[in-house]
Every structure is written in structure tokens, then in C-alpha cells.
Amino acid sequence: MKKEYDYEHTAHLVSKAQLGDKKAKDELCHRFRPLVYGLTRTAYETIDHEDMAQVLWIVFLESLADYDSSRGLPFAAYVKKRLSQAAVDYMRRHEVMLKHGGVKDEETKDRLLSGEIMVDGVRQNWYEMKQDELTEGEVEQLIAGLGLTSRQEEILHLRMKGYSWADIHGICHLSYKNVHKHKQNIRAIVMKNEIFRNYFA
Known part of the structure; x- marks a missing residue:
């Protein structure tokens, strides 16, 4: 589909x-x-x-x-x-x-x-099959329209690919404090969007 x-x-x-x-x-x-x-x-x-x-x-x-x-x-x-x-x-x-x-x-x-x-x-009906809400291209366009900084976009992409916050800390060479700060800033922007909600639980 x-x-x-x-x-x-x-x-x-x-x-x-x-x-x-x-x-x-x-x-x-x-x-x-x-x-x-x-x-x-x-x-x-x-x-x-x-x-x-x-x-x-x-x-x-x-x-x-x-x-x-x-x-x-x-x-x-x-x-x-x-x-x-x-x-x-x-x-x-x-x-x-x-x-x-x-x-x-x-x-x-x-x-x-x-x-x-x-x-x-x-x-099996199409609506019973497990499928992503959005395609990768749609996610890219949606993120691009959020007005995030390049670092915030990088972190959000990693999070949506399934990396934990601890993983992101290591990949981006950031302190846990900075990761948490970025998380809070991104969360404030995207939490109104149902597509992103689960990534910031």
C-alpha cells in the first residue's frame, strides 16, 4: 500500500x-x-x-x-x-x-x-496489515517543515529510526544533559502532532 x-x-x-x-x-x-x-x-x-x-x-x-x-x-x-x-x-x-x-x-x-x-x-484485509503511518519521504518532508535546527533534525531522525535516547547520546557525542535539553525543545514543537507523539513518551 x-x-x-x-x-x-x-x-x-x-x-x-x-x-x-x-x-x-x-x-x-x-x-x-x-x-x-x-x-x-x-x-x-x-x-x-x-x-x-x-x-x-x-x-x-x-x-x-x-x-x-x-x-x-x-x-x-x-x-x-x-x-x-x-x-x-x-x-x-x-x-x-x-x-x-x-x-x-x-x-x-x-x-x-x-x-x-x-x-x-x-x-487478509489491507487495514489489518501492520504498516507505517507515513512513508520515509513523507516523514522527511514533515520534519523539514517543523522549523527545527539542524542538530534537532538529526536527533529527531535518529529517534524515529528507533534509536534510544542513550544511543543518540553516543552517536551525536552529546552529554546526557544536552540530549535531554534537545529532547525537551523538540518535544515542545512536535507534541501537537500525533505522528510524533509516541517518540517522546
Whole structure:
């Protein structure tokens, strides 16, 4: 599911599309088409995948209109999060419908009752797979937009790669006191961002 995007060009297209440029909007739709249809590939055999895709396209276009680049989150990360949540919500509504006998047509209901098809198949759903919130490129762009010093950026990169604060002390040749000071300064800047919160527990 993870896909790297050309962030600068994507940001340029988003700006143009928000100003009404249809060509830019069409190109963004083309770029994010694999993401939209990837989210419809679930183990639910009773889902109308085209119907689900149409719902996700509406969310995509709403996200494009709502996106605010000043918040520092790359558009690709922002739209992936909103689309993923919309896909999960769609499947939850589908589950509720099935549990309450609300199957849309008798043929599907008969096939369910006979065991010919199942609500959930054997293939693992994308939303059950362990995956990073952001790609490496998205993390790079997000860190670059925080306004940290070069030393703070270095420390944050190391922390997000899984190094402990003790490791960082040795790698950066800093005293524990200085590492702690940098940690507190970085924490004050990034703690409002849910992506970074776990790294500063």
C-alpha cells in the first residue's frame, strides 16, 4: 500500500486544483487512483467495490478542497489518512447492514445463507496489515517543515529510526544533559502532532 509521491509537484497540482484548474485536478485523480481502488480490495465478498470507490472519490475531492498546506502535513499523507478512515467506516456500515439482515438483494442473501460466499474471506484485509503511518519521504518532508535546527533534525531522525535516547547520546557525542535539553525543545514543537507523539513518551 505504501507509495512514494513527488511532493513538490503534488503540492503544485493541489494549489492549482484548489484554484479551479481542471487539468490539475484530473492529474491528481490519476495519481491517487491506485490508492482509491487499493482501499476497495477487501476480503468482503458482499461489498460492491465500484460503489465503495465512488464513496472514496467523494472523500478524495472533499479532502482536496479542505486541505491546508500551512499545517505542515503533505497532501499524500493527509488524503491517505482520510481515505483509509472512510474505507474502514464504509466496511463497518456494511457489517452492520449484514448483521441486521439488510442485504440489498435476495440472490446475495441466498448465497450468504448457503455458504457459497462469506462476509469475510480468507485473504487478509489491507487495514489489518501492520504498516507505517507515513512513508520515509513523507516523514522527511514533515520534519523539514517543523522549523527545527539542524542538530534537532538529526536527533529527531535518529529517534524515529528507533534509536534510544542513550544511543543518540553516543552517536551525536552529546552529554546526557544536552540530549535531554534537545529532547525537551523538540518535544515542545512536535507534541501537537500525533505522528510524533509516541517518540517522546
